[in-house]
Amino acid sequence: MIFAGAFVAAGAAQAAQAAELEVTHWWTSGGEATAAAELARAFESRTEHAWLDGAIAGSGGTARPIIISRIIGGDPMGATQLNHGRQAEELIRAGLMLDLTEIAEEQGWRDVVHPSSLLEGCTVDGRVYCVPLNIHSAEWLWLSHQAFEDAGTSVPTTWDEFVAASPALRDAGKVPLAMGGQPWQAALANGVISMAIAGPEAWRAVNANLDAEVAAGPEFAAVFQAAADARAMTRGSNVQDWNQATNLVITGQAGGQIMGDWAQGEFAAAGLTAGEDYSCLPGLGTHDILSTSGDAIYFPVNDDPEITEAQYDLARVLISPETQVAFNRLKGSLPVRADVDMADANECMEKGLRILREGTIMASSDQTMSPDTTGQIEDLMAEFWSDPSYGPEDAQTRYADIIANAD
Numbered sequence: 001m002i003f004a005g006a007f008v009a010a011g012a013a014q015a016a017q018a019a020e021l022e023v024t025h026w027w028t029s030g031g032e033a034t035a036a037a038e039l040a041r042a043f044e045s046r047t048e049h050a051w052l053d054g055a056i057a058g059s060g061g062t063a064r065p066i067i068i069s070r071i072i073g074g075d076p077m078g079a080t081q082l083n084h085g086r087q088a089e090e091l092i093r094a095g096l097m098l099d100l101t102e103i104a105e106e107q108g109w110r111d112v113v114h115p116s117s118l119l120e121g122c123t124v125d126g127r128v129y130c131v132p133l134n135i136h137s138a139e140w141l142w143l144s145h146q147a148f149e150d151a152g153t154s155v156p157t158t159w160d161e162f163v164a165a166s167p168a169l170r171d172a173g174k175v176p177l178a179m180g181g182q183p184w185q186a187a188l189a190n191g192v193i194s195m196a197i198a199g200p201e202a203w204r205a206v207n208a209n210l211d212a213e214v215a216a217g218p219e220f221a222a223v224f225q226a227a228a229d230a231r232a233m234t235r236g237s238n239v240q241d242w243n244q245a246t247n248l249v250i251t252g253q254a255g256g257q258i259m260g261d262w263a264q265g266e267f268a269a270a271g272l273t274a275g276e277d278y279s280c281l282p283g284l285g286t287h288d289i290l291s292t293s294g295d296a297i298y299f300p301v302n303d304d305p306e307i308t309e310a311q312y313d314l315a316r317v318l319i320s321p322e323t324q325v326a327f328n329r330l331k332g333s334l335p336v337r338a339d340v341d342m343a344d345a346n347e348c349m350e351k352g353l354r355i356l357r358e359g360t361i362m363a364s365s366d367q368t369m370s371p372d373t374t375g376q377i378e379d380l381m382a383e384f385w386s387d388p389s390y391g392p393e394d395a396q397t398r399y400a401d402i403i404a405n406a407d
């Protein structure tokens with residue numbers, strides 16, 4: 001949709017017309033919606049364009065098929081969230097995504113985006129097709145100080161301490177480990193436990209190098225045993241969405257939750273303070289290591305040149321230092337640029353920034369596995385985590401089989 005009247009868009013070299021850009025995303029929890037509203041504010045205050053909010057309720061698992069089928073079906077939105085990595089690979093190869101290489105070169109993205117794997121995740125055959133927006137990592141345990149105080153134990157500093165405190169949490173009427181019912185949450189928890197229990201080497205062998213022997217070996221046997229124990233700790237956590245599970249931690253009804261750092265947006269929206277009301281353990285307090293996944297914004301090809309101009313303008317706004325600082329603070333994620341000032345980051349964000357500086361990071365499975373393989377892992381984990389009679393050995397066998405056939 002085009003508004004009448006020409007103007008010069010901020011930062012753009014040419015005169016352009018104001019356009020309304022529909023932006024689809026799955027940021028619908030309290031913290032996520034606040035962060036998304038900041039993007040809309042930045043876009044509208046720094047260009048003449050309008051942001052038409054296309055929030056899709058549910059989660060990535062619900063939103064991604066809707067987003068992809070709209071693009072394939074000829075009803076493209078102006079811009080959309082996806083996780084950078086391989087989710088848009090086929091759409092790019094089909095010529096359905098706008099090539100941003102010129103903007104990326106004009107703005108020197110290669111010099112500012114850190115780690116460089118984020119931009120690589122946007123690049124196909126040397127051309128750039130998305131703007132990396134943030135760094136999200138999955139490998140966190142979020143802990144409620146209230147729950148541990150009620151249970152009469154100190155707040156754990158490692159996964160083993162957390163497991164050991166589980167009976168005390170139960171006695172105090174708490175759910176030790178909060179967990180929502182969507183398949184991706186089970187897959188995330190299992191992946192995080194595998195990093196902590198099997199260690200980074202074995203994790204990398206399976207997730208980056210698709211080594212099925214390691215997946216079938218002793219390190220991963222220990223992973224599936226630990227996951228079965230963790231599954232018992234989730235009993236009573238009868239919620240579906242990830243943020244409902246986070247809310248159990250926020251309100252002290254649960255001891256902890258394994259969840260990505262977007263959980264921090266919920267703690268912030270609830271007015272809780274890191275280090276006082278809640279704690280966070282990267283790598284479950286076992287290995288100080290994070291994977292670097294996150295969100296990227298893609299721009300489906302549109303035959304209206306005014307929309308294309310607005311798409312370029314949004315890309316420029318999203319990667320600007322101002323947006324990077326304001327958005328990521330609200331979102332709980334880390335900026336994709338190393339040259340911005342996050343001086344007043346809270347304790348948890350500071351832990352993430354330190355790990356990023358030290359470079360103990362690895363690419364996430366969003367980047368190394370196809371969406372099809374990810375889907376098979378999610379199906380398995382959803383079954384394993386929801387059925388107490390599903391044995392860890394059987395789950396490991398099926399997992400190793402998926403890895404053996406993964407692409």
Ligand code: GAL
Nearest residue numbers: 026027059060136262294295
């Ligand atoms: C992830 C996304 C995050 C967060 C999370 C839960 O896929 O990268 O930004 O929104 O889902 O909704």
